[in-house]
Amino acid sequence: MSGLDKVKAALTARSEREAEALLDAARAASAESDRRENERIEAEERGLRERLETQRRQLLTRERANLALEERKSLLARRQEWIGKVFTSAAAELAQRDPATKLAAYKRLLDREELAAEFAAQPDTPVGLTLAAVDYALYEPLLEYLRSKGRTKVEAVDEGSPFTGGLKLIIGAIRFDYSNEEWLARRAGQLTPEIDGILRGEEQG
Structure with a gap:
Protein backbone atom coordinates (compact mmCIF):
# COMPACT_ATOMS: atom_id res chain seq x y z
CA MET A 1 0.00 0.00 0.00
CA ARG A 97 -109.22 16.67 85.28
CA ASP A 98 -112.20 17.31 87.50
CA PRO A 99 -112.61 20.86 88.91
CA ALA A 100 -111.76 19.89 92.48
CA THR A 101 -108.47 18.32 91.39
CA LYS A 102 -107.64 21.36 89.27
CA LEU A 103 -108.48 23.77 92.09
CA ALA A 104 -106.17 21.95 94.49
CA ALA A 105 -103.39 21.88 91.89
CA TYR A 106 -103.79 25.59 91.10
CA LYS A 107 -103.68 26.50 94.79
CA ARG A 108 -100.38 24.63 95.05
CA LEU A 109 -99.11 26.74 92.16
CA LEU A 110 -100.10 29.89 94.03
CA ASP A 111 -98.13 28.64 97.04
CA ARG A 112 -94.85 28.40 95.10
CA GLU A 113 -91.80 29.98 96.74
CA GLU A 114 -91.06 32.37 93.89
CA LEU A 115 -94.58 33.78 94.15
CA ALA A 116 -94.30 34.14 97.92
CA ALA A 117 -91.04 36.05 97.46
CA GLU A 118 -92.59 38.35 94.85
CA PHE A 119 -95.69 38.91 97.01
CA ALA A 120 -93.40 39.91 99.87
CA ALA A 121 -91.39 42.23 97.62
CA GLN A 122 -94.53 43.90 96.23
CA PRO A 123 -97.13 43.72 99.02
CA ASP A 124 -99.43 46.42 97.62
CA THR A 125 -99.06 45.70 93.90
CA PRO A 126 -102.24 44.55 92.11
CA VAL A 127 -102.29 40.91 91.06
CA GLY A 128 -103.87 39.73 87.81
CA LEU A 129 -104.94 36.11 87.43
CA THR A 130 -105.54 34.46 84.05
CA LEU A 131 -107.13 31.04 83.61
CA ALA A 132 -107.90 28.95 80.55
CA ALA A 133 -111.41 29.26 79.14
CA VAL A 134 -112.35 25.78 80.40
CA ASP A 135 -111.45 26.82 83.96
CA TYR A 136 -113.59 29.96 84.09
CA ALA A 137 -115.57 28.63 87.06
CA LEU A 138 -112.38 28.48 89.14
CA TYR A 139 -111.73 32.22 89.01
CA GLU A 140 -113.72 33.12 92.12
CA PRO A 141 -112.35 30.43 94.46
CA LEU A 142 -108.79 31.19 93.34
CA LEU A 143 -109.22 34.95 93.72
CA GLU A 144 -110.64 34.31 97.18
CA TYR A 145 -107.62 32.11 97.94
CA LEU A 146 -105.29 34.94 96.97
CA ARG A 147 -107.23 37.32 99.21
CA SER A 148 -106.85 34.87 102.07
CA LYS A 149 -103.09 35.15 101.57
CA GLY A 150 -103.27 38.91 102.18
CA ARG A 151 -103.59 40.10 98.58
CA THR A 152 -106.37 42.69 98.59
CA LYS A 153 -105.90 43.88 95.00
CA VAL A 154 -106.62 40.81 92.88
CA GLU A 155 -108.61 40.51 89.70
CA ALA A 156 -109.26 38.24 86.75
CA VAL A 157 -107.52 39.44 83.58
CA ASP A 158 -107.45 38.27 79.99
CA GLU A 159 -103.76 37.71 79.27
CA GLY A 160 -104.51 37.48 75.56
CA SER A 161 -102.94 34.20 74.47
CA PRO A 162 -105.14 31.10 74.78
CA PHE A 163 -103.92 28.04 76.66
CA THR A 164 -105.47 24.73 77.69
CA GLY A 165 -105.00 24.79 81.45
CA GLY A 166 -102.91 25.90 84.38
CA LEU A 167 -102.73 29.58 85.23
CA LYS A 168 -100.81 32.78 84.60
CA LEU A 169 -100.16 35.51 87.12
CA ILE A 170 -99.14 39.14 86.75
CA ILE A 171 -97.66 41.04 89.70
CA GLY A 172 -96.90 44.54 88.53
CA ALA A 173 -94.52 44.10 85.60
CA ILE A 174 -93.60 40.53 86.55
CA ARG A 175 -95.31 37.65 84.75
CA PHE A 176 -95.45 34.05 85.92
CA ASP A 177 -96.50 31.42 83.40
CA TYR A 178 -97.75 28.19 84.96
CA SER A 179 -99.80 27.11 81.95
CA ASN A 180 -99.86 23.49 80.81
CA GLU A 181 -98.11 24.53 77.59
CA GLU A 182 -95.23 26.15 79.46
CA TRP A 183 -94.84 23.15 81.75
CA LEU A 184 -94.79 20.75 78.80
CA ALA A 185 -92.30 22.94 76.92
CA ARG A 186 -89.91 22.74 79.87
CA ARG A 187 -90.34 18.97 79.83
CA ALA A 188 -89.33 18.73 76.16
CA GLY A 189 -85.61 18.58 76.96
CA GLN A 190 -86.19 15.72 79.39
CA LEU A 191 -88.27 13.80 76.87
CA THR A 192 -85.81 14.12 73.98
CA PRO A 193 -83.33 11.35 74.99
CA GLU A 194 -86.16 8.91 75.67
CA ILE A 195 -87.88 9.68 72.36
CA ASP A 196 -84.58 9.42 70.44
CA GLY A 197 -84.04 5.99 71.97
CA ILE A 198 -87.48 4.89 70.81
CA LEU A 199 -86.87 6.21 67.28
CA ARG A 200 -83.45 4.55 66.97
CA GLY A 201 -84.98 1.32 68.21
CA GLU A 202 -87.55 1.53 65.42
CA GLU A 203 -84.79 2.06 62.83
CA GLN A 204 -82.78 -0.91 64.09
CA GLY A 205 -85.88 -3.07 64.25
Whole structure:
Protein backbone atom coordinates (compact mmCIF):
# COMPACT_ATOMS: atom_id res chain seq x y z
CA MET A 1 0.00 0.00 0.00
CA SER A 2 1.38 3.33 -1.01
CA GLY A 3 1.81 6.20 1.39
CA LEU A 4 -1.18 7.98 -0.11
CA ASP A 5 -3.36 4.95 0.37
CA LYS A 6 -2.25 4.71 3.96
CA VAL A 7 -3.19 8.34 4.58
CA LYS A 8 -6.58 7.79 2.95
CA ALA A 9 -7.17 4.68 5.02
CA ALA A 10 -6.24 6.52 8.21
CA LEU A 11 -8.55 9.40 7.36
CA THR A 12 -11.38 7.02 6.56
CA ALA A 13 -10.91 5.12 9.81
CA ARG A 14 -10.85 8.36 11.80
CA SER A 15 -13.96 9.62 10.02
CA GLU A 16 -15.74 6.38 10.76
CA ARG A 17 -14.75 6.59 14.43
CA GLU A 18 -15.90 10.18 14.64
CA ALA A 19 -19.16 9.32 12.89
CA GLU A 20 -19.70 6.40 15.26
CA ALA A 21 -18.95 8.67 18.22
CA LEU A 22 -21.45 11.21 16.93
CA LEU A 23 -24.03 8.46 16.48
CA ASP A 24 -23.35 7.18 19.99
CA ALA A 25 -23.75 10.70 21.37
CA ALA A 26 -26.95 11.18 19.39
CA ARG A 27 -28.31 7.84 20.59
CA ALA A 28 -27.39 8.74 24.21
CA ALA A 29 -29.03 12.16 23.88
CA SER A 30 -32.12 10.56 22.38
CA ALA A 31 -32.26 7.98 25.17
CA GLU A 32 -31.90 10.73 27.80
CA SER A 33 -34.62 12.75 26.10
CA ASP A 34 -36.88 9.69 26.01
CA ARG A 35 -36.17 9.00 29.69
CA ARG A 36 -37.02 12.56 30.67
CA GLU A 37 -40.17 12.52 28.56
CA ASN A 38 -41.24 9.23 30.13
CA GLU A 39 -40.60 10.65 33.59
CA ARG A 40 -42.64 13.74 32.71
CA ILE A 41 -45.53 11.62 31.44
CA GLU A 42 -45.38 9.37 34.50
CA ALA A 43 -45.35 12.42 36.79
CA GLU A 44 -48.37 13.89 35.01
CA GLU A 45 -50.21 10.57 35.22
CA ARG A 46 -49.31 10.26 38.90
CA GLY A 47 -50.52 13.81 39.55
CA LEU A 48 -53.74 13.09 37.68
CA ARG A 49 -54.33 9.92 39.71
CA GLU A 50 -53.68 11.82 42.94
CA ARG A 51 -56.09 14.61 41.94
CA LEU A 52 -58.74 12.07 40.99
CA GLU A 53 -58.27 10.25 44.30
CA THR A 54 -58.53 13.54 46.20
CA GLN A 55 -61.71 14.43 44.32
CA ARG A 56 -63.11 10.96 45.00
CA ARG A 57 -62.44 11.30 48.73
CA GLN A 58 -63.91 14.79 48.83
CA LEU A 59 -67.01 13.60 47.01
CA LEU A 60 -67.35 10.64 49.36
CA THR A 61 -66.93 12.93 52.37
CA ARG A 62 -69.62 15.27 51.05
CA GLU A 63 -71.95 12.37 50.33
CA ARG A 64 -71.48 11.02 53.84
CA ALA A 65 -72.03 14.48 55.33
CA ASN A 66 -75.19 14.95 53.24
CA LEU A 67 -76.45 11.53 54.30
CA ALA A 68 -75.76 12.30 57.96
CA LEU A 69 -77.53 15.65 57.59
CA GLU A 70 -80.57 14.02 55.99
CA GLU A 71 -80.67 11.39 58.74
CA ARG A 72 -80.45 14.13 61.38
CA LYS A 73 -83.22 16.12 59.70
CA SER A 74 -85.37 13.01 59.59
CA LEU A 75 -84.70 12.29 63.26
CA LEU A 76 -85.48 15.89 64.24
CA ALA A 77 -88.73 15.85 62.26
CA ARG A 78 -89.83 12.56 63.78
CA ARG A 79 -88.78 13.73 67.24
CA GLN A 80 -90.92 16.86 66.91
CA GLU A 81 -93.80 14.72 65.71
CA TRP A 82 -93.49 12.48 68.77
CA ILE A 83 -93.15 15.43 71.15
CA GLY A 84 -96.23 16.98 69.56
CA LYS A 85 -98.19 13.78 70.12
CA VAL A 86 -97.01 13.49 73.73
CA PHE A 87 -97.85 17.13 74.42
CA THR A 88 -101.28 16.89 72.84
CA SER A 89 -102.11 13.78 74.85
CA ALA A 90 -100.75 15.22 78.10
CA ALA A 91 -102.52 18.57 77.63
CA ALA A 92 -105.79 16.76 76.97
CA GLU A 93 -105.42 14.68 80.13
CA LEU A 94 -104.57 17.73 82.24
CA ALA A 95 -107.51 19.69 80.84
CA GLN A 96 -109.94 16.84 81.56
CA ARG A 97 -109.22 16.67 85.28
CA ASP A 98 -112.20 17.31 87.50
CA PRO A 99 -112.61 20.86 88.91
CA ALA A 100 -111.76 19.89 92.48
CA THR A 101 -108.47 18.32 91.39
CA LYS A 102 -107.64 21.36 89.27
CA LEU A 103 -108.48 23.77 92.09
CA ALA A 104 -106.17 21.95 94.49
CA ALA A 105 -103.39 21.88 91.89
CA TYR A 106 -103.79 25.59 91.10
CA LYS A 107 -103.68 26.50 94.79
CA ARG A 108 -100.38 24.63 95.05
CA LEU A 109 -99.11 26.74 92.16
CA LEU A 110 -100.10 29.89 94.03
CA ASP A 111 -98.13 28.64 97.04
CA ARG A 112 -94.85 28.40 95.10
CA GLU A 113 -91.80 29.98 96.74
CA GLU A 114 -91.06 32.37 93.89
CA LEU A 115 -94.58 33.78 94.15
CA ALA A 116 -94.30 34.14 97.92
CA ALA A 117 -91.04 36.05 97.46
CA GLU A 118 -92.59 38.35 94.85
CA PHE A 119 -95.69 38.91 97.01
CA ALA A 120 -93.40 39.91 99.87
CA ALA A 121 -91.39 42.23 97.62
CA GLN A 122 -94.53 43.90 96.23
CA PRO A 123 -97.13 43.72 99.02
CA ASP A 124 -99.43 46.42 97.62
CA THR A 125 -99.06 45.70 93.90
CA PRO A 126 -102.24 44.55 92.11
CA VAL A 127 -102.29 40.91 91.06
CA GLY A 128 -103.87 39.73 87.81
CA LEU A 129 -104.94 36.11 87.43
CA THR A 130 -105.54 34.46 84.05
CA LEU A 131 -107.13 31.04 83.61
CA ALA A 132 -107.90 28.95 80.55
CA ALA A 133 -111.41 29.26 79.14
CA VAL A 134 -112.35 25.78 80.40
CA ASP A 135 -111.45 26.82 83.96
CA TYR A 136 -113.59 29.96 84.09
CA ALA A 137 -115.57 28.63 87.06
CA LEU A 138 -112.38 28.48 89.14
CA TYR A 139 -111.73 32.22 89.01
CA GLU A 140 -113.72 33.12 92.12
CA PRO A 141 -112.35 30.43 94.46
CA LEU A 142 -108.79 31.19 93.34
CA LEU A 143 -109.22 34.95 93.72
CA GLU A 144 -110.64 34.31 97.18
CA TYR A 145 -107.62 32.11 97.94
CA LEU A 146 -105.29 34.94 96.97
CA ARG A 147 -107.23 37.32 99.21
CA SER A 148 -106.85 34.87 102.07
CA LYS A 149 -103.09 35.15 101.57
CA GLY A 150 -103.27 38.91 102.18
CA ARG A 151 -103.59 40.10 98.58
CA THR A 152 -106.37 42.69 98.59
CA LYS A 153 -105.90 43.88 95.00
CA VAL A 154 -106.62 40.81 92.88
CA GLU A 155 -108.61 40.51 89.70
CA ALA A 156 -109.26 38.24 86.75
CA VAL A 157 -107.52 39.44 83.58
CA ASP A 158 -107.45 38.27 79.99
CA GLU A 159 -103.76 37.71 79.27
CA GLY A 160 -104.51 37.48 75.56
CA SER A 161 -102.94 34.20 74.47
CA PRO A 162 -105.14 31.10 74.78
CA PHE A 163 -103.92 28.04 76.66
CA THR A 164 -105.47 24.73 77.69
CA GLY A 165 -105.00 24.79 81.45
CA GLY A 166 -102.91 25.90 84.38
CA LEU A 167 -102.73 29.58 85.23
CA LYS A 168 -100.81 32.78 84.60
CA LEU A 169 -100.16 35.51 87.12
CA ILE A 170 -99.14 39.14 86.75
CA ILE A 171 -97.66 41.04 89.70
CA GLY A 172 -96.90 44.54 88.53
CA ALA A 173 -94.52 44.10 85.60
CA ILE A 174 -93.60 40.53 86.55
CA ARG A 175 -95.31 37.65 84.75
CA PHE A 176 -95.45 34.05 85.92
CA ASP A 177 -96.50 31.42 83.40
CA TYR A 178 -97.75 28.19 84.96
CA SER A 179 -99.80 27.11 81.95
CA ASN A 180 -99.86 23.49 80.81
CA GLU A 181 -98.11 24.53 77.59
CA GLU A 182 -95.23 26.15 79.46
CA TRP A 183 -94.84 23.15 81.75
CA LEU A 184 -94.79 20.75 78.80
CA ALA A 185 -92.30 22.94 76.92
CA ARG A 186 -89.91 22.74 79.87
CA ARG A 187 -90.34 18.97 79.83
CA ALA A 188 -89.33 18.73 76.16
CA GLY A 189 -85.61 18.58 76.96
CA GLN A 190 -86.19 15.72 79.39
CA LEU A 191 -88.27 13.80 76.87
CA THR A 192 -85.81 14.12 73.98
CA PRO A 193 -83.33 11.35 74.99
CA GLU A 194 -86.16 8.91 75.67
CA ILE A 195 -87.88 9.68 72.36
CA ASP A 196 -84.58 9.42 70.44
CA GLY A 197 -84.04 5.99 71.97
CA ILE A 198 -87.48 4.89 70.81
CA LEU A 199 -86.87 6.21 67.28
CA ARG A 200 -83.45 4.55 66.97
CA GLY A 201 -84.98 1.32 68.21
CA GLU A 202 -87.55 1.53 65.42
CA GLU A 203 -84.79 2.06 62.83
CA GLN A 204 -82.78 -0.91 64.09
CA GLY A 205 -85.88 -3.07 64.25
